[in-house]
Amino acid sequence: MEEIIQYLFSGITTGAIYAVIAVGLSMLYSSTELINFAHGEFVMVGAMGLVTLWVHLAWPLPLAIAGTIALGCALGLLFERFAIRTARSPQPIVLVIITVGASIFLRGLGMIAWGKDPFSVPPFSSHDSIEILGAALLPQSLWIVAAAVALAGGIHFFLKKSLTGKAMVACAVNKKAAWLTGIPSERMAVLAFAISTGCGAVAGIFIAPITMSSYDMGTILGLKGFCAAMIGGLGSLWGAFAGGILLGVLESLGAGLISSGLKDAIAFILLLLILYVRPGGLFSAKEAKRF
Amino acid sequence: MDDNKNKIRLENGIFIAVVLALGLLTDNTYYLQIMTFIGINTLLTLGLNMLMGYAGQISLGHAAFYGIGAYTTAILSTTYGFSPWTALCLSVGLAVAVAFVVGLPTLRLEGYYLGMGTLGFGMIITILFREWSSVTGGASGFVGIPVLEAGPVSFMSGRNYYFLVWGTVLIALLICRRILSSRMGRALRSIHDGEKAALAVGVNTHFLKLQIFMFSAALGAVAGFLYAHFVLFISPESFGFMVSVKMVTMVVIGGMASVWGALLGASLLTLLPEVLHGFAEYEMIIFGLILMVVMIFLPQGLTRGFLDMYQAARKKQ
Numbered sequence: 001m002e003e004i005i006q007y008l009f010s011g012i013t014t015g016a017i018y019a020v021i022a023v024g025l026s027m028l029y030s031s032t033e034l035i036n037f038a039h040g041e042f043v044m045v046g047a048m049g050l051v052t053l054w055v056h057l058a059w060p061l062p063l064a065i066a067g068t069i070a071l072g073c074a075l076g077l078l079f080e081r082f083a084i085r086t087a088r089s090p091q092p093i094v095l096v097i098i099t100v101g102a103s104i105f106l107r108g109l110g111m112i113a114w115g116k117d118p119f120s121v122p123p124f125s126s127h128d129s130i131e132i133l134g135a136a137l138l139p140q141s142l143w144i145v146a147a148a149v150a151l152a153g154g155i156h157f158f159l160k161k162s163l164t165g166k167a168m169v170a171c172a173v174n175k176k177a178a179w180l181t182g183i184p185s186e187r188m189a190v191l192a193f194a195i196s197t198g199c200g201a202v203a204g205i206f207i208a209p210i211t212m213s214s215y216d217m218g219t220i221l222g223l224k225g226f227c228a229a230m231i232g233g234l235g236s237l238w239g240a241f242a243g244g245i246l247l248g249v250l251e252s253l254g255a256g257l258i259s260s261g262l263k264d265a266i267a268f269i270l271l272l273l274i275l276y277v278r279p280g281g282l283f284s285a286k287e288a289k290r291f
Numbered sequence: 292m293d294d295n296k297n298k299i300r301l302e303n304g305i306f307i308a309v310v311l312a313l314g315l316l317t318d319n320t321y322y323l324q325i326m327t328f329i330g331i332n333t334l335l336t337l338g339l340n341m342l343m344g345y346a347g348q349i350s351l352g353h354a355a356f357y358g359i360g361a362y363t364t365a366i367l368s369t370t371y372g373f374s375p376w377t378a379l380c381l382s383v384g385l386a387v388a389v390a391f392v393v394g395l396p397t398l399r400l401e402g403y404y405l406g407m408g409t410l411g412f413g414m415i416i417t418i419l420f421r422e423w424s425s426v427t428g429g430a431s432g433f434v435g436i437p438v439l440e441a442g443p444v445s446f447m448s449g450r451n452y453y454f455l456v457w458g459t460v461l462i463a464l465l466i467c468r469r470i471l472s473s474r475m476g477r478a479l480r481s482i483h484d485g486e487k488a489a490l491a492v493g494v495n496t497h498f499l500k501l502q503i504f505m506f507s508a509a510l511g512a513v514a515g516f517l518y519a520h521f522v523l524f525i526s527p528e529s530f531g532f533m534v535s536v537k538m539v540t541m542v543v544i545g546g547m548a549s550v551w552g553a554l555l556g557a558s559l560l561t562l563l564p565e566v567l568h569g570f571a572e573y574e575m576i577i578f579g580l581i582l583m584v585v586m587i588f589l590p591q592g593l594t595r596g597f598l599d600m601y602q603a604a605r606k607k608q
Contacts, residue, residue: 087590093343097540105578108574265419268418275407275411
């Protein structure tokens with residue numbers, strides 16, 4: 001019993017990270033219909049940015065976090081401006097290859113900037129682990145879950161309450177119609193890009209203390225993020241969030257109870273099952289495909 | 292029509308002459324080795340090109356079939372002592388069977404969903420290679436794969452292997468050409484241009500896509516077989532996600548829907564890392580940049596892109 005609770009704790013922790021990655025991807029997909037294969041690299045930038053600013057340059061933690069998120073957003077904007085918007089033919093397959101190229105490019109950049117050695121980051125608060133029903137809960141896990149909920153909630157309120165957010169939803173539903181009503185749809189796409197890559201950086205920041213960070217950590221995290229977004233329903237904010245948590249928990253239980261070798265396969269097996277049984281994702285309504 | 296036939300004959304003739312000349316005139320084993328890898332990659336690209344360029348279906352997990360070919364022949368010929376040629380038949384059979392089972396539900400998906408479905412399949416196969424270590428050797432790889440032999444000829448030397456690989460490429464090229472000029476090829480193009488319209492005029496699109504998927508899986512398995520008996524050591528990384536991506540890139544860079552584009556794409560992307568080796572640190576950056584730049588400015592790929600530029604320049608004059 002204690003074991004299962006322990007698995008649940010660690011599953012929810014990694015699940016919250018997947019959820020943040022998936023929310024970023026899904027956000028971008030719903031407003032630009034683009035799947036960004038370089039998303040995982042922004043997670044890497046987040047983790048490595050924190051390593052540099054907080055550990056090496058000894059900035060105060062809140063400042064380092066803000067700086068790293070700003071770095072993620074800025075890189076995302078550059079990427080949108082120079083790679084996506086200049087593309088002559090915006091077909092899905094062309095855009096997929098461009099983002100794949102960007103992911104290799106960013107990984108190469110990361111390798112030169114930070115070298116090949118992995119780094120570790122201390123936890124944000126150095127309290128002892130909390131004991132619940134015989135299982136240990138790390139304070140860092142609480143940070144991660146809180147950050148994920150705050151981020152998803154923030155985006156939710158931004159989209160539902162603020163004018164800019166509503167304009168973004170309008171663009172996601174129908175770009176042309178939104179443009180006709182005077183919404184600058186191009187600017188909305190840019191904004192979606194910045195928020196999405198910023199989410200990637202947030203995921204990197206919060207995962208850094210619980211794992212080793214290196215230039216090549218992004219790919220598998222990015223792919224897991226896709227799986228989570230697809231499982232929950234691509235383009236649905238809370239669907240992607242729930243997909244992330246579900247994936248994290250199932251991975252942790254599968255690795256603990258069945259075999260640790262199975263851990264990475266679970267995401268993809270789930271993905272295939274979902275695609276065959278319910279391609280829209282678990283939480284998608286039939287009609288409303290987005291947001 | 293006759294004109295077209297002559298053109299194809301001429302192209303094939305030039306291809307054979309170039310392959311023979313390069314093979315006979317090169318003595319450097321390193322060059323022969325690289326050209327052999329280009330041949331293996333061309334086989335992979337030809338198959339994927341049929342699926343992507345003509346049927347318009349993306350696969351982000353195609354390295355799985357490459358891996359199935361390589362691992363099946365490695366396990367059968369090393370662990371169980373089969374003759375490699377029997378192993379070849381069995382590995383192609385297995386790849387085609389897997390393609391059938393996987394393609395049946397997956398090819399009903401479209402666009403990004405198909406991409407993700409094939410990606411998931413590819414990842415599962417790589418993880419299987421890595422985790423089933425009692426059979427596949429696990430992450431440290433599979434060693435001791437036997438050298439190919441056919442009667443008195445041993446395919447140990449670089450040149451023999453070069454001709455074996457490029458002979459296979461030639462056969463694959465002719466088969467692809469044959470398929471494309473047949474009724475099936477026309478039906479394939481109709482899927483690419485508009486699947487619903489193709490369905491409306493009576494093309495069984497799902498079955499056709501499945502057939503092409505199985506065909507490209509077979510070519511992938513042959514390439515895997517040739518790879519395994521050439522390098523004599525295989526490990527899961529050689530068939531992972533990045534390799535699938537590289538295959539898609541070869542198809543797209545070379546130019547989709549063109550058999551020569553497949554050859555060009557495979558050659559360029561095989562040579563590029565070799566050329567960039569001097570810049571080891573910057574290799575990834577340059578590789579990523581080239582991918583992005585080509586796709587941003589020449590989305591049709593190099594062959595079509597250059598042809599268009601050439602024609603535009605001629606019109607201006």
